[in-house]
Amino acid sequence: MMLERPHGARWALRLLSCIRYDEVLVLQGAPLLGAVFGMGPMTGDSLWLLTWLTVGNALLVAHVFLLNDWAGVHQDLLDPARSSGVFLKRGVQSHEIGVLTMVTLLLGLATFAQLGPTTLSLGLLIAAASALYSVPGVSVKGVPVANSLLHLVSGVLHFLMGYSVFRGLDANGLEIGLFFALVFSAGHLTQEVRDCEADGRSGIQTNAVRFGPRRCFAVAFGLFTVANVLLVVLAMQGAVPSTLAGVVAVTYPLHALWTLLAWRDGLPFRSVRRLQVRYRLLYAGIGMVMILSVLLA
Numbered sequence: 001m002m003l004e005r006p007h008g009a010r011w012a013l014r015l016l017s018c019i020r021y022d023e024v025l026v027l028q029g030a031p032l033l034g035a036v037f038g039m040g041p042m043t044g045d046s047l048w049l050l051t052w053l054t055v056g057n058a059l060l061v062a063h064v065f066l067l068n069d070w071a072g073v074h075q076d077l078l079d080p081a082r083s084s085g086v087f088l089k090r091g092v093q094s095h096e097i098g099v100l101t102m103v104t105l106l107l108g109l110a111t112f113a114q115l116g117p118t119t120l121s122l123g124l125l126i127a128a129a130s131a132l133y134s135v136p137g138v139s140v141k142g143v144p145v146a147n148s149l150l151h152l153v154s155g156v157l158h159f160l161m162g163y164s165v166f167r168g169l170d171a172n173g174l175e176i177g178l179f180f181a182l183v184f185s186a187g188h189l190t191q192e193v194r195d196c197e198a199d200g201r202s203g204i205q206t207n208a209v210r211f212g213p214r215r216c217f218a219v220a221f222g223l224f225t226v227a228n229v230l231l232v233v234l235a236m237q238g239a240v241p242s243t244l245a246g247v248v249a250v251t252y253p254l255h256a257l258w259t260l261l262a263w264r265d266g267l268p269f270r271s272v273r274r275l276q277v278r279y280r281l282l283y284a285g286i287g288m289v290m291i292l293s294v295l296l297a
Contacts, residue, residue: 019065023061028057029287032050032054032162033159034160034176035053037294038167052111053161056112056123060104064130069097073086105127109124115164122157126157129150129157144211147188155177155184156174158180158184159180160177189220193267214267224259225252231286241290243293244290244293258274259275
């Protein structure tokens, strides 16, 4: 039975419900922290610029996930873990999602334009990387290694987008941005492990499908480890607050323990998903320590 076609406000709410708000929230961290590391003392002008950055980034990230959902809708319908949330089952058509995808992109870029040409250019590069990952015909989503390299580059760009609001791009920003890029890439590899069975059925050659979920999972944890080592080195060099070295000493063993538990469990969907929730909370905590340490300093 066809769902009743809503009109007006009901239609708008149904359309907006297709945005992955949880993922949008998670990906506010890197540019916000980039801005915190880039700016000087907190002022009224700083808060205003942070507001513009947050709005623009929320719109850009919403565009990224909408584009991914639009491009992969048929594969998602074959995945029992995703099919219930597919926009087609909510009575929303592909062309409507396409319109929302373009609107969020244009509004996001218009917001970045208020923050200067460098921030706008970085936003455009992230949008281009998103298209390269998702758009049929040019997509590298199913190209092993290349998709991870794209996430690594995008992670650096995402941090620098916030950093550029207050400071010119420099080596210090690139080094700190690399930490976030490594975490981002490792997280995506972990997600590939979680979705390995569904991607295999859909014929998507992710790293986990091509090389096996256990190898992919090991590489993901290796990248998390490199990210933590890098953060400690940056703390010792004074590029980030020294308190972060102590934070890593607490959080990394927890992450390692939870990773080992998922490994021993055989990496089923539920175990990897539980691990994702746990380490996201850990890195959110690290982010909060970064913000407080920089602002208090």
